[in-house]
Amino acid sequence: MTKRKLSFIGLLIVVSLLGVMLTGCSSTATTDSKEIKIGGNFELTGGVANFGKQTMQGIQLAFKEANAAGGVLGKKLVLVTADNKSEPSEATNAITKLITQDKVVMVLGPIASSNVLATLQVGQDNKVPVLTATGTNSKITVDNGKVKPYAFRACFIDPFQGSVMANFATKTLKAKTAVIYIDSSSDYSKGLAESFEAQFVKNGGVIVAKEAFLQKDQDFKATLTKIKGMNADTIFIPAYYEEVGKISKQAREIGITTPLIGTDGFDDPKVVDIAGAEALNNTFFSNHYSAQDTDPRIQKFVAAYKAEYGQEPSALAALGYDSALMAIDAIKRANSADPVKLRDALEQTKNLQVVTGVITLDGDHNPIKSAVVIEMKDGKQVFKEKINP
Numbered sequence: 001m002t003k004r005k006l007s008f009i010g011l012l013i014v015v016s017l018l019g020v021m022l023t024g025c026s027s028t029a030t031t032d033s034k035e036i037k038i039g040g041n042f043e044l045t046g047g048v049a050n051f052g053k054q055t056m057q058g059i060q061l062a063f064k065e066a067n068a069a070g071g072v073l074g075k076k077l078v079l080v081t082a083d084n085k086s087e088p089s090e091a092t093n094a095i096t097k098l099i100t101q102d103k104v105v106m107v108l109g110p111i112a113s114s115n116v117l118a119t120l121q122v123g124q125d126n127k128v129p130v131l132t133a134t135g136t137n138s139k140i141t142v143d144n145g146k147v148k149p150y151a152f153r154a155c156f157i158d159p160f161q162g163s164v165m166a167n168f169a170t171k172t173l174k175a176k177t178a179v180i181y182i183d184s185s186s187d188y189s190k191g192l193a194e195s196f197e198a199q200f201v202k203n204g205g206v207i208v209a210k211e212a213f214l215q216k217d218q219d220f221k222a223t224l225t226k227i228k229g230m231n232a233d234t235i236f237i238p239a240y241y242e243e244v245g246k247i248s249k250q251a252r253e254i255g256i257t258t259p260l261i262g263t264d265g266f267d268d269p270k271v272v273d274i275a276g277a278e279a280l281n282n283t284f285f286s287n288h289y290s291a292q293d294t295d296p297r298i299q300k301f302v303a304a305y306k307a308e309y310g311q312e313p314s315a316l317a318a319l320g321y322d323s324a325l326m327a328i329d330a331i332k333r334a335n336s337a338d339p340v341k342l343r344d345a346l347e348q349t350k351n352l353q354v355v356t357g358v359i360t361l362d363g364d365h366n367p368i369k370s371a372v373v374i375e376m377k378d379g380k381q382v383f384k385e386k387i388n389p
């Protein structure tokens with residue numbers, strides 16, 4: 001072999017070794033670098049943009065605190081966000097980008113159940129856990145009796161939330177009849193209608209009618225006029241703040257004075273901007289926590305959040321913060337940021353003290369947590385009662 005040939009072979013060896021080193025580096029970049037990249041699939045624009053922003057801020061606060069305390073496993077937590085525009089198809093695109101391009105080890109979000117449901121197959125196919133702080137629809141973690149191995153949440157589920165409001169209607173409002181008015185474009189709304197009805201009927205109540213609207217509808221008066229004629233004791237509206245705001249305003253305008261009741265989707269200051277404080281009097285909804293709860297753990301969080309963002313944290317902010325604590329706890333127990341190990345650790349979440357309660361995941365990847373009922377009084381949220389599961 002000539003000298004030239006030898007050095008050519010040498011060069012080939014060096015180049016291929018370099019290649020191995022480089023690809024080796026890139027495939028382990030997420031675990032070997034000084035950072036742990038976590039995806040945030042959020043509604044940052046579109047119909048429920050405020051929900052996305054609040055949740056993201058809660059997560060960022062928890063990450064900031066953890067990083068200030070030296071990081072997790074000695075590494076800095078980095079939240080890589082993607083905007084799902086409050087649309088299921090965009091939520092699928094967002095998770096795909098976060099996993100395949102950004103190489104995140106876990107995805108937090110989305111917020112709204114329909115958007116969460118649109119991301120789970122991608123998480124599962126890529127073996128990357130998806131942890132929603134807020135998605136309450138029961139099908140997120142279990143479908144047809146089968147637990148989805150890569151799907152987790154930090155909140156209670158709608159069968160509980162729906163029955164809390166049915167019991168509130170029966171026991172506190174003494175309602176014997178109710179109308180259910182749902183957003184038929186939302187899995188969240190449809191699931192809640194079912195669980196509310198089941199419990200209300202069990203309590204001896206009668207559902208006199210079920211009506212529906214679609215997200216982005218503007219004029220609800222024709223249906224509300226029909227509902228007014230039914231003279232029911234209460235109207236159950238499991239929907240999000242934009243539509244809830246418009247419905248409440250128009251209901252009062254046409255003279256509906258009965259209590260309007262709803263669920264966590266009510267929880268945004270924008271509901272007051274849209275409906276006006278007056279229209280929201282005699283309105284009640286279930287939620288995950290109240291910033292007025294005197295529990296010291298809650299007050300500590302409220303103070304830290306206010307100091308950071310200059311506003312009171314909604315339940316979404318608290319749940320976002322809690323989902324970040326769940327992620328951090330899983331990384332520590334896994335002693336790794338490997339997505340599959342994180343999945344295994346998340347499944348074992350036990351007695352984790354968070355702002356909205358204590359999280360122990362059941363066999364269906366759901367925490368068992370209490371709910372609160374909030375009353376709107378002159379545009380302010382008033383903490384009414386706490387209901388344990």
Ligand code: PHE
Pocket residue numbers: 051111112113114134135136137188264265266267288315316
């Ligand atoms: N539970 C809602 C859903 O599943 C999201 C939400 C959570 C809204 C908390 C407000 C507060 O779509």
